Amino acid sequence: MQASLVRADGLQIVFRSGRATHVAAQDVTFNLAPGESVGLVGESGSGKSSIGQAIAGLLQPSAGTIDIAPSTAPWPTVQMVFQDPAAALNPRRPVRRLLAEPLEVLSRAMARTVLQGRAVDDLVVAAARAVGLRDEHLQSLPHELSGGQRQRVCIARALLMQPRVLILDEPTSALDLTVQAQILNLLSDLRREHGLTYLFISHDLAVVRHMCERVLVLQHGRVVETGASDQIFAAPAQAYTRRLTEAAQMQPAI
Ligand SMILES: Nc1ncnc2c1ncn2[C@@H]1O[C@H](COP(=O)(O)OP(=O)(O)OP(=O)(O)O)[C@@H](O)[C@H]1O
Ligand SMILES: [Mg+2]
Structure with a gap:
């Protein structure tokens, strides 16, 4: 097996407001191998951004571990790109x-x-x-x-x-379709040129299929299905994934 660059093990993310608690991620375990592009898909509120932020070190998980392979750089090697570039600048x-x-x-x-x-x-x-x-x-x-x-x-x-890993949280969702395609092409080129590893968060399965070799499907904060993109999109094992792929087919392909 290929060595992992990022390993998340048993991640749990809980938000507390007053007495109410909300579990955004539960027992989430996955690896990112060097150079891989992995999609994180699931409906709105399934915990995608929370998991991405935890991997980027922007949010502390309530339980579980995140291991990032040591590098020679003494600075954080995981960077995040957000959905809304106007708000990020x-x-x-x-x-x-x-x-x-x-x-x-x-x-x-x-x-x-x-x-x-x-x-x-x-x-x-x-x-x-x-x-x-x-x-x-x-x-x-x-x-x-x-x-x-x-x-x-x-x-x-x-x-x-100079990151080794980019967490891309819906990086093209706020853009027009033609601009989306340009940014996706740029991201593909950069990955190749810099040997980057991507965790690509999206609710758009057509985009994920285009960008990612492997996919993690999230439902209510749990990984319910994982595998090669081609296989998951051709023959989803879970009814939930099938619903997501059917919804995606109704949208214009890129
Ligand atoms: N700061 C917060 N405080 C309280 N609850 C939160 C907070 N951030 C997220 N949540 C809750 O955690 C759950 C997961 O949110 P998250 O943003 O990770 O989902 P998502 O899959 O990225 O959704 P979307 O596709 O809409 O971006 C949601 O139910 C959300 O309401
Ligand atoms: Mg999100």
Whole structure:
């Protein structure tokens, strides 16, 4: 078996508000092998984003473990890209600052390898170009960009952290269909070029089929089915997965 880069074991995520508790994930176990793209699908509220946030270290699970294979980089190697790029970007900062600031914070945190002015700017320009932005976009504020361009900024910002794993939480759901296809192609190219591993969260099974070799199907916070995408979409074993695939067939294919 291939060594795993990320291993989630028995994850439980519980939200508490007052006396009420809500279990968003229950006994979720899976591996991500290096270079793999794994889809996480399920209906709204099934726990996809909560699991993604836990893997990205943005949320503490109530039980279970998340092991990420050690790397030579002393910074977090899991980055997350969100559904709504407008909400993820500070509206008052031009793209150049949005991309530079996390790098500057990181380099300050690691006193030995301080990146300064020119070095940061070179990395920012290269990352912007790598995601298909033009140099003049670096001067733009987020609202001066299209939705697709804003998502490219978010992807560039994640890439600048030199991640090994990207958690992509519905990265194209807020975009028009043609722009969706462009961003999906960009993500496929970046995965190949950088040897990235993806956890690709989506309720859109056509997109997942296109992007992922393997799929985890979530229902009410539990993994109810898992396997190769082709196999799951051709012959889903669970009635729940069948319902999801039938709903997807009613939507336009990409
Ligand atoms: N911060 C929170 N506080 C309380 N409950 C939460 C919180 N975040 C999520 N939940 C609940 O946890 C469950 C799972 O939410 P989650 O956002 O992970 O689902 P999802 O599969 O990503 O849904 P969607 O497809 O709509 O994005 C939902 O019932 C949700 O209401
Ligand atoms: Mg979600």
